[in-house]
Amino acid sequence: MGRVFEWQLVESEDWFDKIVELHSGGFTYFDFLTGVDRENGHGDPGFEVVAHLAKPDLSDSLIIFTRVNSELASVTDLIPAASWHERECAEMFGIEFTGVATKPLLRHEDLGQPPLCKSTVLAARVLTPWPGGAELEIMEDGRKVGNASRRRQRPPGVPENWFSA
Numbered sequence: 368m369g370r371v372f373e374w375q376l377v378e379s380e381d382w383f384d385k386i387v388e389l390h391s392g393g394f395t396y397f398d399f400l401t402g403v404d405r406e407n408g409h410g411d412p413g414f415e416v417v418a419h420l421a422k423p424d425l426s427d428s429l430i431i432f433t434r435v436n437s438e439l440a441s442v443t444d445l446i447p448a449a450s451w452h453e454r455e456c457a458e459m460f461g462i463e464f465t466g467v468a469t470k471p472l473l474r475h476e477d478l479g480q481p482p483l484c485k486s487t488v489l490a491a492r493v494l495t496p497w498p499g500g501a502e503l504e505i506m507e508d509g510r511k512v513g514n515a516s517r518r519r520q521r522p523p524g525v526p527e528n529w530f531s532a
Contacts, residue, residue, distance in 0.1 A: 372419075372430050379433045383440040386420070386431070390445055394420040394429060400442075400452035402460040405434070406485040414462055418442075418449075441467040459483040 377385045398419040405413040414435050421428035433439065441464035443450045451472070453464045458471050461481040480487040 372428055375429060375431045377431050377433045379435045379439055382416075382433050383442060383445075386418070386442045387445060389420050389429065389431070393422050394427075396421040396423050396425070396428075397446045397448045398428075400449055400456060402456040402462055402483070404460060404483060404485045414460055416456065416462065418452075435462060437461070438463040438465055440465055443467045 398421060400416065400418040403415040403417060405415055414437075415432050416435055416439055417430060417432040419428065419430050439462060441449070441453055443453060443464075444466070450467070453467065454470065454472050456462050457464055458474055459481050460483055474482075
C-alpha cells in the first residue's frame with residue numbers, strides 16, 4: 368500500500384512561522400516547493416504555494432500549502448534548499464517571496480507575464496495551427512472523406528477575442 372501524506376492548510380501570514388515550527392520539530396528534510404494557479408475565470412488572481420517537509424529518516428512527512436495573491440514570506444534563510452524552488456515559483460507564477468532577492472533562473476526579467484499563469488496567452492498556442500477540426504482527407508481515387516462541417520476550435524488558453532483584437 369502506498370504512503371499517505373498529511374496535508375495541512377496554513378494561512379499565508381503564518382507560513383514562515385509554521386515552517387519554523389516544523390523545522391524545530393524535526394522536519395528538516397525539504398523536498399519541494401511549487402505554485403499552483405487557482406485563477407477562477409473571473410480574473411481574480413489566486414495561487415497556492417505547496418511545500419513538502421519530512422523527518423530525515425522519512426518516518427513522518429507533511430505537505431503544507433497556503434493561498435496567496437502575489438507575495439509570501441521566503442523560507443530560504445531557514446532552509447537554503449528552498450532558494451531554487453522559490454526562484455522558480457517567482458519566475459513561472461509571478462509570486463514574490465519577501466525577504467530574499469529572487470533573480471530569474473531561466474527567463475529574462477522583461478519577457479512579460481509569467482508563463483504558467485492561466486491568464487498568460489502563450490504566443491506558440493496562437494501561432495501554431497491547432498487540430499481542432501477534422502480536415503478532409505483526400506483518398507487515392509480523389510474522393511474526399513471526413514467531416515468538413517465540424518467547427519474549428521481555439522487552442523486551450525487562447526481567449527475568444529484574441530484573433531479579433
